Amino acid sequence: MSSPSAVAAQPGTRELTLSQAVNEALAEEMRRDASVFIVGEDVAEAGTPFKVLSGLVEEFGPERVIDSPISEAGISGIGLGAAMTGMRPVVDIMFGDFMTLVMDQLVNQAAKIHYMSGGRLKAPLTIRTTLGATRRSAAQHSQSLHALVAHVPGVKVVLPATPYDAKGLFKAAIREDNPVVVFEDKMMFAVKGPVPEEEYVLPLGVADVKREGEDVTLVATSSMVYVALDAAEQLAADGVSVEIVDPRTLVPLDRETIVASARKTGRAIVIDEGHRSYGVGAELAALIAEDAFYDLDAPVRRMCAMDVPIPFSPVLEDLTVPTADTVAAEARRLVGKE
Amino acid sequence: MSSPSAVAAQPGTRELTLSQAVNEALAEEMRRDASVFIVGEDVAEAGTPFKVLSGLVEEFGPERVIDSPISEAGISGIGLGAAMTGMRPVVDIMFGDFMTLVMDQLVNQAAKIHYMSGGRLKAPLTIRTTLGATRRSAAQHSQSLHALVAHVPGVKVVLPATPYDAKGLFKAAIREDNPVVVFEDKMMFAVKGPVPEEEYVLPLGVADVKREGEDVTLVATSSMVYVALDAAEQLAADGVSVEIVDPRTLVPLDRETIVASARKTGRAIVIDEGHRSYGVGAELAALIAEDAFYDLDAPVRRMCAMDVPIPFSPVLEDLTVPTADTVAAEARRLVGKE
Amino acid sequence: MSTMRETKLTSDSTIERWLDAYHRMATIRAFEERVNELYRSAKMPGLAHLYIGEEAVAVGICMALRKDDYITSTHRGHGHCLAKGAAADRMFAELLGKEPGYCRGKGGSMHIADHENGNLGANAIVAGSTGIATGAAMSAKMRSTDQVAVCFFGEGALGQGVLYEVMNMASLWKLPVIYACENNLYNEYTHYSETTAGDLVARGEAFGIAAEQVDGQDVRAVFDAAVRAVARARRGDGPTFLVLNTYRFHGHHVGDVDRSYYRSEEEETEWKSERDPIELLTGWLREQGVVAETLAQIGSEAQQEVEAGVEFALAAAYPDESEVDQHVFA
Amino acid sequence: MSTMRETKLTSDSTIERWLDAYHRMATIRAFEERVNELYRSAKMPGLAHLYIGEEAVAVGICMALRKDDYITSTHRGHGHCLAKGAAADRMFAELLGKEPGYCRGKGGSMHIADHENGNLGANAIVAGSTGIATGAAMSAKMRSTDQVAVCFFGEGALGQGVLYEVMNMASLWKLPVIYACENNLYNEYTHYSETTAGDLVARGEAFGIAAEQVDGQDVRAVFDAAVRAVARARRGDGPTFLVLNTYRFHGHHVGDVDRSYYRSEEEETEWKSERDPIELLTGWLREQGVVAETLAQIGSEAQQEVEAGVEFALAAAYPDESEVDQHVFA
């Protein structure tokens, strides 16, 4: 995965991988607040299979970095109960595909408890999990299921694309008094980017313009931001000026920034790695089509994962997701520069 | 719930409730095919809490109408295994809210097994469940979660609105070699409509124009069809001619019929009882905005359940879903007849 | 306003304790009778699942708890809620969807929660609160309080996998949680023997959890078992699994009046006449020399509190429409 | 082409049976060694979870099955697949994502299925196939065949609630299913004692299921237990829960090479040197008078089949791009 200029470090700025940024966010919040703890499968000595949490058990001990049985529903439920009674758990769900096992605890319990109790109970629960294909992990370890979560009122949904965003948004998620699910693209853990030494927290619900441009807007989530940035470079060579908007959080969604960009350029492509139908792409496209209607010069295009289970065979898997080439080609069609 | 003229019986035609229509579909398929069976909580002597399956255990016996423990994940998994080995199970999930417990079996197993096996294994599994609010059943018994299922490639999704459609589509679902989830609005079980004596099966993937008109298209799902029909009556009185398209199945989706209607009228409102954000309404709106772009005179509007857990208090609950009045008002705004 | 007397756990008068139990049970009984009437007279929206017949379970267990201990409850939750200290007036207001209700009318019968008394909420998903209770126990342990969490559930919840997931962790991590399985013989309209293989107590034991079976109609037996379980939990010795044998006298919910297809009238009559927990306690109290007038007096107090609660709730206002999209997020 | 000899269950020569077992185990061993090499030489996409060390479990159980019996398998599934009769060439093709693979390359290592031999598929969701196996057993019962279904899973799957849901129903409905819990001591990188409370066998017993513990390194002991369980199932007496004590000699997956932080080299060495299932069987066969040459001969046959399979797969074509959206629906 390329690390394009827009997110490269300024001279003198520290660079971290996304993995390190998440780790640092957790460590800082755990130092700051004794009620924060982590529970999940192989989170302690193993530091997760992706090693994102390495070192935390050494600093915070096995009482706060807790290896659990393989019980996604159970740990989410326990996390929720702990959250309702004074703790701030971070529940680690190893692969986003396993969110299916968490749905009842998330949808029927965590998301609703504040509302159902008339505002009297709170659930400051953070779930961290993954999304993203192309690791040759096949159909049950490659899904991007964030749409299922984003549809449920009462849960916030964070999709960081850069180490900087990951750290700042993760810290905000932990401090939230609401359930938050953070989806990290597992192909992105090694991506590097600038992360200040000083502490910072990013607000949820503020999109980030990752690149400014005039001719076409690419609304891209998670690792699709890099696909968009690479496509933008190609398009710049063809004289097409691309604006890239990264919503960063799906709930709350910064509708204003997204719509403003589409109104400015008059053309938009939304790029998301979830399946196309009934997915996040549909919401973003519908939003733009509705609110930028009178300024659009062409229909909004959606580029998403195909509506197929992710195949194992590399020759097939690579066809299922948007790439810089396919995005650039679509953008050229949209601006009439085929 | 009113039973509007468009779906009323012709003289001499038999009328059934939606509940009876589903019951009849099951009975006919069970008579026809010994591999069809039903499993679920309180499906046998109780005939489900809504009594939809009453009488089936008497005809087919407890070996084919099986009361299960309260194990939604378990019965779905067992249904899947039976489906993969020669049976055609109908798994009854009492409330659509409990689909959260079924998600792993549905998303990671049933939906993918045909694809993952390179087409060698099949899963002719039907799940029947509910959707719909306004029964004062509160947040965990009032959800319309069909968007979660529709997003998953490999599952077909059926949302019948009339007894006629319910029977014909249910029979098709059972005969499908794929997993199908049928969502029935629990407020609709008592709705009556014509159902022929002769056997018939309706194809999945064919929308039905429930009313023809010129000025505005209402794309309405499930019980929202009745809301749309009532709104259309109001609007007719104001001289607004309404076309109502009922997709009937979300997967496969009859894009052509929906888009053609929107192109004809130039104005569209999509009405769905799922939550608004990242919901079925978004897909339908995005589809129309994309494919009818050059024929639309106004942005597509979405009318859905609010993005809130469904509240218990009747005064609040009634505010959360579209009604004939709110739909008619929105349509008037859209055609400039406020 | 609390409809319950203060728990007299420190009282040295045993009789006082059981008079308190009597009062709590009578309150629940009166409350539920009123719920049934409200439903039948179409004054209550939705449905309700009555606890009548099972009062000794909630009362026996909650009497062994402190106010700051936690409980989680079920769709059949009014008894748990009252036993843990909730007031009838705000409960009725909740059941009617009114603004002074415990959840501002947004939860209703199946979601009533009473944070101040440690009730983390009724739950309309069978077994849905087993994680919450176990997590509350984990939280108590992590915060080094000696709070205990009780997870009430019906025997139907033994069908739900999440229960086993959290019992495993409760056992591994020695969490101060009590799994209170109310075996009232039926999952809705199906006898538990058709849905539950093997021995119920073994379901807890398989996870290395101390488990016992208790006569759920005998409030003193329930209390004793609860005291043992609470002591174990506070000592740091981990969870307990209690199977409380009981019976619901009414239908699965208020609308379930034709029950003959799933259970016999003889069975109902036998439980009502031989195994009514209030009658059983009455008998024992009378044996101890408590005069009938004392019990009648307590009963009528309970009745009056309940009556006042209904009146309060009927007169109360609905929440403002603007509340509909409040409290989605904190 | 089958890499396995025909099962000799009807043979009256016991030695022949165990030579067959030897062949199957040697094939699995050789297959997995080749998988490891393919991965290390970057010829295999993704990951694989090796079964080396656990061969006696799959072989002992599958030898007690008929071709038309069902199995479901796990992420660590190559051994089950071979033991149930799959051919090495099409398996390798699947692992490389090639068109002649059992799933046309669409499934890969973690989803390999072999319908013709009753293998309903490996599963990358821990406990994900427990429902499928139980449902296959239910189907067999409903269709009045006497087929049996074996559900293989690791001890880590004891953490997943769905297992208990389906075991309950299997017991209630006396389904012909065998739950084969392969206890190799680790859930990925965590020792099972940190994740599993109480006694493993009790997890089955709690549901009224016949349960026993078996030495999973002794193929003859596994076979005997499986024969008993299969007989019980075919007789209509319901499910069996087997805990098979075993050990994986390699890492959790092919990339897991630094293992010292979760298990000691001494432990690994001890299992490899004292408890290798192939060595144990070799010892017994030699005691029965089988000469070393016979075993060497079988071993090299196995090796050759595997080698031929790899060559076949490396030379095979990838699926056509047009397949990407085929098989979403039947």
Ligand SMILES: Cc1ncc(C[n+]2csc(CCOP(=O)(O)OP(=O)(O)O)c2C)c(N)n1
């Ligand atoms: C997950 C789930 N499945 C099904 C239901 C529908 N349901 C409500 S109560 C009930 C029976 C519960 O039986 P039990 O747990 O014994 O409690 P009881 O009603 O006897 O107190 C069922 C099936 C539900 N609420 N949640």
Ligand SMILES: Cc1ncc(C[n+]2csc(CCOP(=O)(O)OP(=O)(O)O)c2C)c(N)n1
């Ligand atoms: C539901 C689910 N949670 C987590 C994982 C990640 N995972 C893959 S294998 C594994 C460990 C499985 O341990 P066990 O069941 O003992 O099988 P073994 O690998 O030892 O054969 C885990 C946690 C998964 N695949 N599925």
Ligand SMILES: [Mg+2]
């Ligand atoms: Mg019960």
Ligand SMILES: [Mg+2]
């Ligand atoms: Mg293991």
